[in-house]
Amino acid sequence: MDDTGRELTLDDLPRPPLFKLVDPEGDDVFQETEVGGERARVGALFSDRELAGEFSAGAAAHRMEDLSGLAPRALSDWSAVESFALSGADYVLVLSEGGAGLFHAGDVAQKAEELAGEIPFPLYIISDEGGEAPLVSVEIEEGEVLVAPLFSSPENAGDFRERAAHLDLPGSLGTIEDRDGLTRHALIAREAGATYAVIDPVSGLTEAIPIEELLQRHV
Numbered sequence: 001m002d003d004t005g006r007e008l009t010l011d012d013l014p015r016p017p018l019f020k021l022v023d024p025e026g027d028d029v030f031q032e033t034e035v036g037g038e039r040a041r042v043g044a045l046f047s048d049r050e051l052a053g054e055f056s057a058g059a060a061a062h063r064m065e066d067l068s069g070l071a072p073r074a075l076s077d078w079s080a081v082e083s084f085a086l087s088g089a090d091y092v093l094v095l096s097e098g099g100a101g102l103f104h105a106g107d108v109a110q111k112a113e114e115l116a117g118e119i120p121f122p123l124y125i126i127s128d129e130g131g132e133a134p135l136v137s138v139e140i141e142e143g144e145v146l147v148a149p150l151f152s153s154p155e156n157a158g159d160f161r162e163r164a165a166h167l168d169l170p171g172s173l174g175t176i177e178d179r180d181g182l183t184r185h186a187l188i189a190r191e192a193g194a195t196y197a198v199i200d201p202v203s204g205l206t207e208a209i210p211i212e213e214l215l216q217r218h219v
Helices: 049-057 078-084 106-116 155-161 180-189 213-219
Strands: 020-021 031-035 038-046 071-075 091-096 099-103 124-125 138-139 143-150 172-176 194-199
Touching: 020 049, 031 124, 038 049, 038 078, 038 099, 071 078, 071 138, 078 180, 091 106, 091 194, 099 106, 099 138, 143 180, 155 194, 172 180, 180 213
Parallel strands: 038 091, 143 194
Antiparallel strands: 020 038, 020 071, 031 038, 091 099, 124 172, 138 143
16 A cells, blocks of 8 residues: 555554454454465454445455455553454554554564553543543442543544533543643542543453552553
């Protein structure tokens, strides 16, 4: 594809949510093709849903017929990206508005594993017009705890707001640009009673970070 801009490196991987292509049953689809003179299975990842849809619509013109007419599906975090890279492809083609890159699937999986432990600045918080970010109550075995939800993208924040419509969360977004901003937010959240912070909370407290641990990392 000659119109995708510069060649990406692994350090240029777009941040989640990324998008893959699935068949009507929701299964991953790979392109059977030749890479370096050998037969290979190539999966594709995209920086946004629109790009994934446009690529699939025109895939046949790029001799990637196996990826034609498929539906985009979001990979919300680096763990999901790692799982996709390990799901059967030999290579992963990554496309964004800024460029494209073809990588060994194992290299993409390793990079995703590394990035999964990093704080993905900027972070986003759901806030009201005054900048106040509400905490969310979560049930655990010992009772209820208050959690400070953080998001790696505005899209993830919007998805959470829709899923948690019963909480009547405010409609504005605030931004945390760096470690100092995260420390300030964590201090305010602790003062308000938060026990944990969770980035992109989709599974309760599975990947929660204790507020005290977060402060120790960044103070």
